[in-house]
Amino acid sequence: RSSWLLLAPLLTPPVPVITAPPCSLCPEGAHRFQWIRNLVPEFGISSSHIKVLSSPAEFYELLKVQIKTAKQRVVMASLYLGTGLLEQELVACLEETLEKSLQAKGSSSLRVSILLDYTRGSRGRKNSRTMLIPLLQRFPEQVRVSLFHTPNLRGLLRLLIPERFNETIGLQHIKVYLFDDNVILSGANLSDLYFTNRQDRYVLLQDSPEIADFFTELVDAIGDVSLQLQRDDTVQMMEGMVHPYQGDKMAYCEIANRRVMEVINSARTRQELLHAKTFHSSQQGSSLLSQQGSQASGGLKPEPDTWIYPLIQMKPFGIQIDEMVTETLLTEAERDARIYLTTGYFNLTQAYMDLILGTRAEYRILLASPEVNGFFGAKGVAGAIPAAYVYIEHQFYSEVCYLHQQERVQLQEYSRAGWTFHAKGLWLYLAGSDLPCLTLIGSPNFGYRSVHRDLEAQVAIVTENKALQQQLHQEQEQLYLCSGVVSSSTFEQPNRYVKLWVKLVTPLIKNFF
Numbered sequence: 001r002s003s004w005l006l007l008a009p010l011l012t013p014p015v016p017v018i019t020a021p022p023c024s025l026c027p028e029g030a031h032r033f034q035w036i037r038n039l040v041p042e043f044g045i046s047s048s049h050i051k052v053l054s055s056p057a058e059f060y061e062l063l064k065v066q067i068k069t070a071k072q073r074v075v076m077a078s079l080y081l082g083t084g085l086l087e088q089e090l091v092a093c094l095e096e097t098l099e100k101s102l103q104a105k106g107s108s109s110l111r112v113s114i115l116l117d118y119t120r121g122s123r124g125r126k127n128s129r130t131m132l133i134p135l136l137q138r139f140p141e142q143v144r145v146s147l148f149h150t151p152n153l154r155g156l157l158r159l160l161i162p163e164r165f166n167e168t169i170g171l172q173h174i175k176v177y178l179f180d181d182n183v184i185l186s187g188a189n190l191s192d193l194y195f196t197n198r199q200d201r202y203v204l205l206q207d208s209p210e211i212a213d214f215f216t217e218l219v220d221a222i223g224d225v226s227l228q229l230q231r232d233d234t235v236q237m238m239e240g241m242v243h244p245y246q247g248d249k250m251a252y253c254e255i256a257n258r259r260v261m262e263v264i265n266s267a268r269t270r271q272e273l274l275h276a277k278t279f280h281s282s283q284q285g286s287s288l289l290s291q292q293g294s295q296a297s298g299g300l301k302p303e304p305d306t307w308i309y310p311l312i313q314m315k316p317f318g319i320q321i322d323e324m325v326t327e328t329l330l331t332e333a334e335r336d337a338r339i340y341l342t343t344g345y346f347n348l349t350q351a352y353m354d355l356i357l358g359t360r361a362e363y364r365i366l367l368a369s370p371e372v373n374g375f376f377g378a379k380g381v382a383g384a385i386p387a388a389y390v391y392i393e394h395q396f397y398s399e400v401c402y403l404h405q406q407e408r409v410q411l412q413e414y415s416r417a418g419w420t421f422h423a424k425g426l427w428l429y430l431a432g433s434d435l436p437c438l439t440l441i442g443s444p445n446f447g448y449r450s451v452h453r454d455l456e457a458q459v460a461i462v463t464e465n466k467a468l469q470q471q472l473h474q475e476q477e478q479l480y481l482c483s484g485v486v487s488s489s490t491f492e493q494p495n496r497y498v499k500l501w502v503k504l505v506t507p508l509i510k511n512f513f
Helices: 034-038 056-069 085-105 128-138 155-160 192-196 209-224 249-277 321-332 350-358 380-402 448-453 466-480 488-492 500-512
Strands: 043-045 050-053 073-077 111-117 143-148 176-179 182-186 202-205 227-229 306-314 338-343 362-368 409-414 425-429 438-442 456-463 483-485
Touching: 034 249, 034 306, 043 209, 050 056, 050 466, 056 085, 056 176, 056 182, 056 192, 056 202, 073 209, 085 128, 085 192, 111 128, 111 209, 128 143, 128 227, 143 209, 176 209, 182 209, 182 438, 209 249, 209 306, 249 306, 306 321, 321 350, 321 438, 321 456, 338 466, 350 380, 362 380, 362 466, 380 409, 380 488, 380 500, 425 466, 448 500, 456 466
Parallel strands: 073 111, 111 143, 338 362, 362 409
Antiparallel strands: 043 306, 050 202, 073 176, 143 227, 176 182, 182 202, 306 456, 338 425, 409 483, 425 438, 438 456
C-alpha cells in the first residue's frame, strides 16, 4: 500500500517556471564574479578568517567549542536535530552556556535561535521537538525554536500523506551554524551520522560580524513565518502572521517573500555603502588572478582578498537567486575551465544537465555509489531509492556517451567502507589554473527539490589568496580521492541491476527526492 503513497505528491499543483534574467560577466579588469553583487550583498573579508574543515568529527567538536564560548548569540538552522547521545551532548552544551550566562549577569544577553523543518523535526515520538522542549521550559526568555512548514503541504494532501512521505513536498533545508560573529556553513545536519561517518563539507568564517548579522536576520525572517514551538510541545504562529497551511497560500508566500527579500536588499544596500568608502574604489584595476599580496598596513583588519556572496533559493516564495547564479556560472565557464561538482543525490535539473552537456568547460562530477547513498539499506519503498539514483545516473551517462562527451564530462562515484556521502557544491578552476578561485558551499544538491521545493542557502566564496585556494583544492582532492571513474562496465555490475518497477516509477517521482 505504501508504494502507491509515493504517488500522492503528484496531486500538488505544478510550480510555475520563471525565467532568470540574463546575467553577464563584468568587463575585463574587475574581478570577474563581481556581477553577483547585483543580486546579493557582497562581503569582503580576509582569507585568514576562513578555515576549511574536512571531517565530521572536526565539525562536531567545533560546534561544541563554539557553543561553549558564545556570549551574545547562537543561531542554528538545520533540517532536524537527531535524538542520539551526541545530539544530547550538544543540547547539554547549550544548556550549560545558557546557565553560565544567567549566572554571570543575572539577566542573560545570550540568545539562542533554532530553525528546523516541521515535518522532519516532528517525525516519531522522540524527535527534534522533544529534544529541545527542556531548553524552552528552562530558558523561555532566551530560547526560540521555529519549525518551518511548507505552504505546499495543505488540505486533503496533508491529511492523506503519512509521516516521512510528507517530507517529499518541501522542507527547510538550510544548514547554518552561527556563534557570535563566527559562521559555519555546511550541508550537514545536526545528527550523529553527520558527526561520525557521513562525509560532508564545512567552512568556518571567523570574526565576520556582517556575515553573521546577515544569516541571523535570514534565520529570523524564516522563523517569523514558521510555527513557534511552545513549552507544552504545541505550536503556534506569531500574532498576526498568516498560517502556512491553514491560511491563504498566496498571502503567506507574499509575506515570506517580502521578509526574506528585505533581509537580502537591506544587507546589499549596507554593503554597497561600505564598499563605496573602502576597498572597491581601489580595486578597479585589479583582476581576480593578480596577486597583490596586500596585507593590513598598520590597520586593525587585514585587507579583503576574498568575497562572500550568500545565494538564497526559496522557489515556494518566488526567490531563485541561487538558481540564477549557478546557471550563469555554468553558462559562462570558458573552454578549458574545470568545474568539479559534487552531490550526495545525483538528480540534476534539466536546465543544469543541458548546461553541462552544452557548454565548453570540463566537468568532473562526484556522486554517491549505491553503498554510500544515505538511503542504502532502508526499509520499505525507501530502500529502492539508491536504485532510482543508479537509473538516473545511467541515463545521464548514456546521454554523455551519445554526445561523445566522455572526455569533457566525467562521472566519479564516491565509495568508502562504513561511510555515507552527503557532500555538495562545486569548485571552479579558471583555464590554465591549478587552483580554484571560486567554490559554492551550503545546502543545495543541484536537483529539482533544491531548486523548486525546499528552502536552500549556500555561499559563493571567491578568493585571490593562494593559501585559501590551496585549502579549497585540497578539500576537493581529498573527496575525489575516494572515488572511481564511471564507465559502461560500471552499470554491468550485479549491484547496479535496477528492477523494472523502479524504472517505471522513477520518472514519476524523481522530482520528490
